[in-house]
Amino acid sequence: MSLSKRVSNWFSERLGLNDLPFFKTPDYMYHVNEWLGALVAASFIYTVISGLILLLYYNAAAGYQSTETIINQIPYGSVVLYSHLYGSYAMIILAYVHMFRNYFAGAYKKPRELLWILGVLMLVLTLGASFLGYSLIGDALAVSAVDVGAGIITSIPQLSFLIPIIFGNYDTGDYTRVLALHIILVALIGLLFVFHFFLAESYGMMPSRKVKPKAPAVYTKEEWSKFNPWWPRNFVYMSSLIFMTWGFILAIPNALAYLNGLPQYFNPFMNPKPAPPPNSPAAAHITTYPPWFFLFLYKIADFTSDVVVFLMIGVIIPLVYLIILPFIDRSDELHPLRRKVFTGIGILMITYLIQTSLWGDLAPGVEVSVKDQVVAYLIPAIIVALGLTFIKPMNDQMKLTRGISPMTGILFVIVSLLFAGSVVQLIDYPNLFTFAITAFMGSLFFLGSKTMGKLVLSQRIPNNAVPEVKTAEVSASNETKKKFAEILMSVLFILVVIIVAQMWTIPPTGYASNLFGVDLGLVFLMLGEVISLYHYVVYKKPIEKEE
Amino acid sequence: MGLKIRLGNGERRVLKSSDLYFIQKLLKTMRNPKTRFDSREFLEKGQDYLFNYVGKNVGGIDEGRRNFLKGIVIGVAAATVVGVIPGLRVLVPPVEQVSGFPKSLLLDSSGNPLKASSIPVNSPIITLYEYPLTGEPNFLLNLGDKNGNPVSISPVEVVVPQTGKTYKFPGGVGPNNSIVSYSAICQHLGCTPPYIHFYPPNYVGPSQLTAPEPDTLTAQALLAAKQADIPALIHCDCHGSTYDPYKGGAVLTGPTQRPLPTVLLEYDSSTDYLYAIGALGVATYPEGADGVPSQDPTKDLDTSQYGSSVGDKTQVQASTNPFSGS
Ligand code: FES
Numbered sequence: 001m002s003l004s005k006r007v008s009n010w011f012s013e014r015l016g017l018n019d020l021p022f023f024k025t026p027d028y029m030y031h032v033n034e035w036l037g038a039l040v041a042a043s044f045i046y047t048v049i050s051g052l053i054l055l056l057y058y059n060a061a062a063g064y065q066s067t068e069t070i071i072n073q074i075p076y077g078s079v080v081l082y083s084h085l086y087g088s089y090a091m092i093i094l095a096y097v098h099m100f101r102n103y104f105a106g107a108y109k110k111p112r113e114l115l116w117i118l119g120v121l122m123l124v125l126t127l128g129a130s131f132l133g134y135s136l137i138g139d140a141l142a143v144s145a146v147d148v149g150a151g152i153i154t155s156i157p158q159l160s161f162l163i164p165i166i167f168g169n170y171d172t173g174d175y176t177r178v179l180a181l182h183i184i185l186v187a188l189i190g191l192l193f194v195f196h197f198f199l200a201e202s203y204g205m206m207p208s209r210k211v212k213p214k215a216p217a218v219y220t221k222e223e224w225s226k227f228n229p230w231w232p233r234n235f236v237y238m239s240s241l242i243f244m245t246w247g248f249i250l251a252i253p254n255a256l257a258y259l260n261g262l263p264q265y266f267n268p269f270m271n272p273k274p275a276p277p278p279n280s281p282a283a284a285h286i287t288t289y290p291p292w293f294f295l296f297l298y299k300i301a302d303f304t305s306d307v308v309v310f311l312m313i314g315v316i317i318p319l320v321y322l323i324i325l326p327f328i329d330r331s332d333e334l335h336p337l338r339r340k341v342f343t344g345i346g347i348l349m350i351t352y353l354i355q356t357s358l359w360g361d362l363a364p365g366v367e368v369s370v371k372d373q374v375v376a377y378l379i380p381a382i383i384v385a386l387g388l389t390f391i392k393p394m395n396d397q398m399k400l401t402r403g404i405s406p407m408t409g410i411l412f413v414i415v416s417l418l419f420a421g422s423v424v425q426l427i428d429y430p431n432l433f434t435f436a437i438t439a440f441m442g443s444l445f446f447l448g449s450k451t452m453g454k455l456v457l458s459q460r461i462p463n464n465a466v467p468e469v470k471t472a473e474v475s476a477s478n479e480t481k482k483k484f485a486e487i488l489m490s491v492l493f494i495l496v497v498i499i500v501a502q503m504w505t506i507p508p509t510g511y512a513s514n515l516f517g518v519d520l521g522l523v524f525l526m527l528g529e530v531i532s533l534y535h536y537v538v539y540k541k542p543i544e545k546e547e
Numbered sequence: 548m549g550l551k552i553r554l555g556n557g558e559r560r561v562l563k564s565s566d567l568y569f570i571q572k573l574l575k576t577m578r579n580p581k582t583r584f585d586s587r588e589f590l591e592k593g594q595d596y597l598f599n600y601v602g603k604n605v606g607g608i609d610e611g612r613r614n615f616l617k618g619i620v621i622g623v624a625a626a627t628v629v630g631v632i633p634g635l636r637v638l639v640p641p642v643e644q645v646s647g648f649p650k651s652l653l654l655d656s657s658g659n660p661l662k663a664s665s666i667p668v669n670s671p672i673i674t675l676y677e678y679p680l681t682g683e684p685n686f687l688l689n690l691g692d693k694n695g696n697p698v699s700i701s702p703v704e705v706v707v708p709q710t711g712k713t714y715k716f717p718g719g720v721g722p723n724n725s726i727v728s729y730s731a732i733c734q735h736l737g738c739t740p741p742y743i744h745f746y747p748p749n750y751v752g753p754s755q756l757t758a759p760e761p762d763t764l765t766a767q768a769l770l771a772a773k774q775a776d777i778p779a780l781i782h783c784d785c786h787g788s789t790y791d792p793y794k795g796g797a798v799l800t801g802p803t804q805r806p807l808p809t810v811l812l813e814y815d816s817s818t819d820y821l822y823a824i825g826a827l828g829v830a831t832y833p834e835g836a837d838g839v840p841s842q843d844p845t846k847d848l849d850t851s852q853y854g855s856s857v858g859d860k861t862q863v864q865a866s867t868n869p870f871s872g873s
Contacts, residue, residue: 053637053638056638056640057640069681073641074637074640074641075636075637075639075641076633076634076636076637077637079634079637080637279656280656280657280658281657282657486612486616489616489619489620490619492623493619493622493623493626496623496626496627496630497626499630500626500627500629500630503630503633504633506633508633508636508637509641516633516634519630520630520631520634523626523627523630524627526623527623527624527627530619530620530623531620534616534617534619534620537616538613538616
């Protein structure tokens with residue numbers, strides 16, 4: 001036995017890696033689609049680590065100044081700070097994706113109701129923690145966001161006792177409480193995550209709909225004991241995903257730090273730098289807007305002057321709906337088109353979320369008449385209702401050969417809606433940004449319709465390929481792909497070494513220091529990619545059936 | 548190793564050793580009763596079964612190739628670790644040791660040079676700037692008389708009660724020679740604003756005896772101010788130390804044993820700008836036990852780990868007025 005084998009055996013014996021009660025994974029589940037939770041967890045872990053580093057320097061008594069000190073004087077402080085910000089951004093986006101994916105897949109159904117509810121609570125905590133974290137910067141935007149938040153709370157007399165509990169002496173520039181609550185909420189997320197994770201492990205990943213089309217969708221112990229063990233294939237696959245997530249979190253904001261003079265409407269989404277301090281004259285020249293993940297709430301606040309109504313529309317109704325969802329959708333159908341009402345509501349939630357956020361970005365704080373509200377929100381609702389009435393659940397057999405999943409179908413519906421929504425926005429606010437969005441959505445729509453067109457077209461052409469022949473082709477091309485993957489791995493190795501050598505020369509502070517973040521992000525991306533290629537070459541089987 | 552075949556002059560490899568290894572492993576697996584190759588199923592399902600079988604039992608990959616790939620993955624991972632190492636410098640706080648006092652231009656809160664003539668006289672608002680190190684607050688005061696007219700502050704000899712020694716305070720600067728600057732760290736136990744702050748004339752009176760912290764004046768402080776015949780004073784609410792802003796921050800009442808250190812200001816009358824150029828008095832960062840100063844400010848600064856040098860510019864910040872009742 002080789003030394004490395006002996007070492008790894010020693011560890012797996014001591015750690016009991018082979019008998020960990022972790023769920024085993026069937027071959028067909030090695031797609032990012034099935035691992036969205038791992039992505040959320042990866043960004044959570046990254047954000048916690050970078051946050052702990054920031055905690056070494058952040059001074060709650062002087063929020064803005066210590067933020068500036070971290071950016072300008074701490075070695076690679078801006079790299080850590082910007083990636084901390086984008087780690088939380090990634091976590092929010094991925095949490096939404098993870099949630100809606102499971103929403104459409106029906107993953108909240110028996111036996112996963114509790115898992116779902118825990119997830120929704122974690123989303124709320126994440127948004128809360130992000131809001132507090134954003135406030136810690138203490139720049140003009142953060143202060144105004146807190147003012148808006150505090151204003152909403154104060155306008156309900158029964159709730160104003162919460163203000164000192166949440167914000168403490170914020171007004172005098174003391175962020176101690178905000179910082180403490182930020183950490184407390186994150187700790188709560190961590191706690192719930194442990195439950196969420198172990199519940200998920202004990203139910204197992206949700207089987208493909210082709211395997212178990214009805215709830216409760218679980219593999220029996222007998223079935224899953226035959227799958228790939230957690231160690232090493234799952235581990236390898238998971239690490240590739242984690243490193244890639246970290247790579248993006250590091251590379252994107254540090255690259256964006258070099259973008260200057262963004263138009264105002266890009267600022268909430270793309271600018272990792274703090275705004276001027278609230279007491280400076282420069283603060284008077286900036287439009288205040290909340291962090292992007294609360295833009296939708298900010299816009300809803302323009303709809304009504306009644307805070308209770310606002311809270312109902314913006315927070316309580318969607319939240320309560322999501323929490324009680326497993327109990328109102330009681331059918332055992334998992335196919336989204338066999339749960340048309342819930343699918344429709346889900347699509348509308350996504351559409352409204354994006355639509356309202358963009359609206360808040362384009363016209364922050366501009367009041368909206370009831371008529372405009374009705375127009376803006378009724379159109380998507382009508383499109384969804386009509387669309388869902390006419391789409392029939394596709395024949396499962398058909399999809400197997402065509403490779404278009406219902407997810408693709410739904411995605412297409414969403415894209416069409418977004419396209420329609422953006423056209424409305426373009427008419428309302430004809431400017432470059434709306435045009436760009438419309439063009440982008442339009443091209444997605446175009447691509448989608450081409451794919452869907454193919455599907456419709458090929459349905460008429462009889463498929464007379466013999467399965468055996470196909471299999472051989474698949475595996476032959478598989479081998480070529482594996483060869484290619486190996487070459488790619490060697491190339492990436494060389495690239496990583498070059499980049500790392502360069503990284504050692506980057507100054508720790510000043511203008512160039514963010515290059516370090518970009519490079520480190522690239523290195524993580526390549527590490528993730530190399531591991532993923534390794535997984536492909538070593539573990540990928542010629543045919544991975546949906547058993 | 549491996550199998551070779553002779554073709555004319557050249558040798559050609561037919562099978563690599565890894566291929567041989569693979570075949571050997573495959574044959575062994577096929578013979579193994581636990582994983583026996585089912586030839587009947589093979590006839591039925593053809594290649595499909597074979598591929599699956601190999602994939603499941605032998606692995607499509609031979610050992611040598613797998614090790615090579617593992618090597619690359621480990622190599623990239625190792626390179627990543629090497630790449631992270633310089634980033635660990637983030638854990639080392641930047642300590643910039645200061646060997647002397649920088650000449651720092653005072654900026655107002657929006658980042659423009661501060662105009663000396665715009666500083667309000669006897670302002671109850673605490674105006675602070677960091678110098679010579681970050682995190683190191685100093686008062687900036689424009690002193691006046693009871694009626695709010697600026698008074699010229701003349702040079703004076705300041706006594707350090709702790710040592711009995713004296714040093715020369717150079718007086719005020721600015722258009723009326725009325726601007727002075729002192730460290731805002733109480734020399735008793737180090738309280739900072741708002742606990743230590745300036746009391747303008749209308750707050751130096753008996754009503755302040757019962758004011759809530761941090762606005763209380765002690766009876767001693769009031770008495771001392773009367774005896775020294777000064778309208779305003781600097782007072783620390785922590786334990787009641789009082790300082791005389793008109794006479795170089797000298798001690799009016801204890802428990803402090805040391806005057807407030809002076810920050811030396813330079814006034815440029817052509818631009819109306821102010822510069823901080825040094826400090827005077829006992830050390831702001833006394834070395835050794837009990838805060839006994841070494842009498843050498845430069846030396847004391849050298850050993851300070853408080854912050855980094857503010858450099859050639861430092862910004863003035865106005866904290867809110869602690870007199871909340873007013
Ligand atoms: S610290 Fe100021 S009087 Fe004691």
